Amino acid sequence: xxxxxxxxxxxxxxxxxxxxxxxxxxxxxxxxxxxxxxxxxxxxxxxxxxxxxxxxxxxxxxxxxxxxxxxxxxxxxxxxxxxxxxxxxxxxxxxxxxxxxxxxxxxxxxxxxxxxxxxxxxxxxxxxxxxxxxxxxxxxxxxxxxxxxxxxxxxxxxxxxxxxxxxxxxxxxxxxxxxxxxxxxxxxxxxxxxxxxxxxxxxxxxxxxxxxxxxxxxxxxxxxxxxxxxxxxxxxxxxxxxxxxxxxxxxxxxxxxxxxxxxxxxxxxxxxxxxxxxxxxxxxxxxxxxxxxxxxxxxxxxxxxxxxxxxxxxxxxxxxxxxxxxxxxxxxxxxxxxxxxxxxxxxxxxxxxxxxxxxxxxxxxxxxxxxxxxxxxxxxxxxxxxxxxxxxxxxxxxxxxxxxxxxxxxxxxxxxxxxxxxxx
Amino acid sequence: xxxxxxxxxxxxxxxxxxxxxxxxxxxxxxxxxxxxxxxxxxxxxxxxxxxxxxxxxxxxxxxxxxxxxxxxxxxxxxxxxxxxxxxxxxxxxxxxxxxxxxxxxxxxxxxxxxxxxxxxxxxxxxxxxxxxxxxxxxxxxxxxxxxxxxxxxxxxxxxxxxxxxxxxxxxxxxxxxxxxxxxxxxxxxxxxxxxxxxxxxxxxxxxxxxxxxxxxxxxxxxxxxxxxxxxxxxxxxxxxxxxxxxxxxxxxxxxxxxxxxxxxxxxxxxxxxxxxxxxxxxxxxxxxxxxxxxxxxxxxxxxxxxxxxxxxxxxxxxxxxxxxxxxxxxxxxxxxxxxxxxxxxxxxxxxxxxxxxxxxxxxxxxxxxxxxxxxxxxxxxxxxxxxxxxxxxxxxxxxxxxxxxxxxxxxxxxxxxxxxxxxx
Numbered sequence: 001x002x003x004x005x006x007x008x009x010x011x012x013x014x015x016x017x018x019x020x021x022x023x024x025x026x027x028x029x030x031x032x033x034x035x036x037x038x039x040x041x042x043x044x045x046x047x048x049x050x051x052x053x054x055x056x057x058x059x060x061x062x063x064x065x066x067x068x069x070x071x072x073x074x075x076x077x078x079x080x081x082x083x084x085x086x087x088x089x090x091x092x093x094x095x096x097x098x099x100x101x102x103x104x105x106x107x108x109x110x111x112x113x114x115x116x117x118x119x120x121x122x123x124x125x126x127x128x129x130x131x132x133x134x135x136x137x138x139x140x141x142x143x144x145x146x147x148x149x150x151x152x153x154x155x156x157x158x159x160x161x162x163x164x165x166x167x168x169x170x171x172x173x174x175x176x177x178x179x180x181x182x183x184x185x186x187x188x189x190x191x192x193x194x195x196x197x198x199x200x201x202x203x204x205x206x207x208x209x210x211x212x213x214x215x216x217x218x219x220x221x222x223x224x225x226x227x228x229x230x231x232x233x234x235x236x237x238x239x240x241x242x243x244x245x246x247x248x249x250x251x252x253x254x255x256x257x258x259x260x261x262x263x264x265x266x267x268x269x270x271x272x273x274x275x276x277x278x279x280x281x282x283x284x285x286x287x288x289x290x291x292x293x294x295x296x297x298x299x300x301x302x303x304x305x306x307x308x309x310x311x312x313x314x315x316x317x318x319x320x321x322x323x324x325x326x327x328x329x330x331x332x333x334x335x336x337x338x339x340x341x342x343x344x345x346x347x348x349x350x351x352x353x354x355x356x357x358x359x360x361x362x363x364x365x366x367x368x369x370x371x372x373x374x375x376x377x378x379x380x381x382x383x384x385x386x387x388x389x390x391x392x393x394x395x396x397x398x399x400x401x402x403x404x405x406x407x408x409x410x411x412x413x414x415x416x417x418x419x420x421x422x423x424x
Numbered sequence: 425x426x427x428x429x430x431x432x433x434x435x436x437x438x439x440x441x442x443x444x445x446x447x448x449x450x451x452x453x454x455x456x457x458x459x460x461x462x463x464x465x466x467x468x469x470x471x472x473x474x475x476x477x478x479x480x481x482x483x484x485x486x487x488x489x490x491x492x493x494x495x496x497x498x499x500x501x502x503x504x505x506x507x508x509x510x511x512x513x514x515x516x517x518x519x520x521x522x523x524x525x526x527x528x529x530x531x532x533x534x535x536x537x538x539x540x541x542x543x544x545x546x547x548x549x550x551x552x553x554x555x556x557x558x559x560x561x562x563x564x565x566x567x568x569x570x571x572x573x574x575x576x577x578x579x580x581x582x583x584x585x586x587x588x589x590x591x592x593x594x595x596x597x598x599x600x601x602x603x604x605x606x607x608x609x610x611x612x613x614x615x616x617x618x619x620x621x622x623x624x625x626x627x628x629x630x631x632x633x634x635x636x637x638x639x640x641x642x643x644x645x646x647x648x649x650x651x652x653x654x655x656x657x658x659x660x661x662x663x664x665x666x667x668x669x670x671x672x673x674x675x676x677x678x679x680x681x682x683x684x685x686x687x688x689x690x691x692x693x694x695x696x697x698x699x700x701x702x703x704x705x706x707x708x709x710x711x712x713x714x715x716x717x718x719x720x721x722x723x724x725x726x727x728x729x730x731x732x733x734x735x736x737x738x739x740x741x742x743x744x745x746x747x748x749x750x751x752x753x754x755x756x757x758x759x760x761x762x763x764x765x766x767x768x769x770x771x772x773x774x775x776x777x778x779x780x781x782x783x784x785x786x787x788x789x790x791x792x793x794x795x796x797x798x799x800x801x802x803x804x805x806x807x808x809x810x811x812x813x814x815x816x817x818x819x820x821x822x823x824x825x826x827x828x829x830x831x832x833x834x835x836x837x838x839x840x841x842x843x844x845x846x847x848x
């Protein structure tokens with residue numbers, strides 16, 4: 001299985017590096033060797049970390065027209081020559097994978113038709129939502145549905161800025177500057193903050209979801225630059241969050257698509273998606289609402305590009321897709337007693353001096369240290385008090401042993417509850 | 425393409441009804457007719473709404489051994505005869521779809537091996553998370569990753585109860601009773617509240633995610649029955665939510681899997697999943713974290729079962745999966761001016777009597793009615809005040825026209841902002 005990469009920028013270089021680094025794994029999952037056959041770059045002299053210089057070429061024809069190459073992966077990130085090269089690869093009967101939102105938003109329907117004519121696939125999972133699976137789920141997992149709506153947070157830069165404005169009462173200018181300092185916004189942020197990037201992605205999603213071409217120019221667009229700290233404050237008072245949503249609805253046979261700031265009820269799932277995260281909510285006649293959330297840009301995009309490459313490879317191999325890859329390494333099961341985590345303990349004790357010292361000693365004997373203790377309600381009639389203890393990390397086996405010892409203390413009336421903490 | 429259904433209980437009857445009702449749509453999406461060839465039921469005398477009585481049979485052999493049947497869909501919901509019938513269908517070279525978590529948790533690896541031996545697929549998207557796509561995304565979209573963790577809310581009954589306890593300070597018993605009254609909990613709730621249902625589902629997820637068999641008995645289990653209103657109160661004070669999580673981790677080659685209540689930081693994505701919703705979070709080396717949320721049971725399960733049927737059908741048809749179904753009906757684009765929604769308007773006005781009446785008149789002229797008005801800060805030096813108006817539903821065209829008229833009023837100094845409301 002021979003793969004050619006076009007472009008070795010941020011995403012391209014990562015895809016190349018991961019394909020080479022995890023070659024063994026991917027070859028095992030496919031059932032045959034997966035090989036990077038060549039990488040097109042404009043500048044041959046620049047070294048590309050993790051990619052053998054012998055693989056580099058500045059002549060795209062050598063990859064596009066090489067009959068031994070099965071899959072072409074376009075990661076140039078610009079409109080041209082990407083469109084021409086994708087078309088040429090499709091005409092040459094190659095499977096094509098692209099992460100290019102501009103190309104798919106402007107030329108998707110034509111390129112997909114060209115792929116069909118040539119009996120190959122054009123896959124574009126990474127063009128929307130970075131690593132989040134959304135294109136394939138729309139094609140496969142939601143195929144039984146008639147989709148009525150797509151509501152999405154698909155621009156991490158603006159969601160980061162809006163989250164900062166909401167949490168810190170910052171104004172747009174300040175929040176933007178901080179996003180720029182942290183690398184979440186470009187020096188020229190217009191494409192993001194004016195909603196243009198979201199418009200490209202919504203065109204791709206709506207076209208697929210509604211099975212009808214929705215072009216970028218069909219989509220109303222309004223950016224976030226006019227929002228002020230006041231709007232966030234008033235919206236919160238009224239029970240709303242403010243988000244830049246990409247919205248597409250199909251009603252009475254027509255499609256309406258728009259990108260603009262909205263007031264969203266504070267308890268709506270999309271209102272809780274904060275920072276650079278992306279989320280896409282799809283509404284269908286059978287499923288109701290389903291929501292896909294995750295990192296919408298950067299390194300995780302590699303996950304989507306390589307998923308498409310592996311899918312294209314399975315198409316080349318033909319026949320049944322592996323529904324359950326054979327076990328790679330039978331894994332030993334780790335016993336619960338080996339768990340290491342923090343613990344919450346609620347217990348009722350006799351309300352007298354020295355009680356905490358006795359409990360701490362028993363925990364200390366099992367090498368468990370206390371992170372915090374809060375004394376809750378005391379009950380004067382029974383002369384008892386309630387303690388809530390949070391521990392530092394401890395082994396489950398030690399914890400169980402310590403709990404027994406604590407329960408046996410005469411000053412301890414009852415261990416009310418004991419809950420493990422999951423830091424995420 | 426001939427499909428046989430085994431079972432016409434809640435899910436089975438819905439799948440049958442939808443397959444018949446949307447036959448035209450599905451046949452178009454597949455490119456060939458999709459037909460329900462027969463439905464096994466135990467009791468022939470009971471009428472099944474939406475399913476032709478002539479399709480019913482109480483003799484499963486007539487479906488399992490009929491060479492004209494391509495796809496067998498097992499929706500019996502019990503362990504036997506489901507395992508035997510699935511095996512028989514696989515041996516007879518049929519594609520098999522199942523929604524049976526007990527069967528997949530206990531016999532998944534063996535049945536999937538049997539499917540491979542017979543060159544067919546066994547698909548089981550609906551066995552975990554109802555309508556939420558998670559099995560197919562683990563097989564396809566996350567294939568490039570080595571998965572290190574799965575964290576999931578995969579039991580709607582317990583999540584409903586925990587949400588009620590958290591929001592209303594209810595105790596377990598009261599919350600359970602209410603869930604039972606609303607039909608969210610069974611009369612005998614043990615299977616859900618003791619974590620057994622979640623354990624089955626986690627066995628299926630972990631086995632697939634880690635490519636190593638994880639059996640139900642490998643999974644530590646603890647239910648939610650010991651949680652009290654106090655625990656929720658104290659957890660909230662400490663900044664945590666309490667959730668029943670199904671957790672599986674792969675570390676140092678070993679697998680640890682467990683189902684128990686956890687304290688989860690209140691701002692973690694899973695902490696915000698409330699009510700009967702399900703959510704599955706997957707952590708992989710490339711993607712970081714990705715999160716799938718949606719309805720975990722009931723009617724939406726039909727979406728997952730039929731997605732599997734359509735996928736199996738494409739396998740039978742063979743060759744390239746349709747990556748982009750041809751347009752079904754070119755859809756007219758609805759102009760932004762036709763949008764109907766509620767609006768938030770923030771404006772600065774001269775602080776004097778009668779101002780609101782003037783604004784309300786202009787809005788009324790455009791048939792827009794006001795839902796609420798809040799007067800915010802008044803500025804005595806400039807003699808201005810700020811108003812925040814929420815309207816009832818109105819047409820965008822009317823709104824734009826009204827905004828112009830309002831802006832032209834001498835008492836209106838500035839329309840500060842204007843944001844559309846998206847009720848979700």
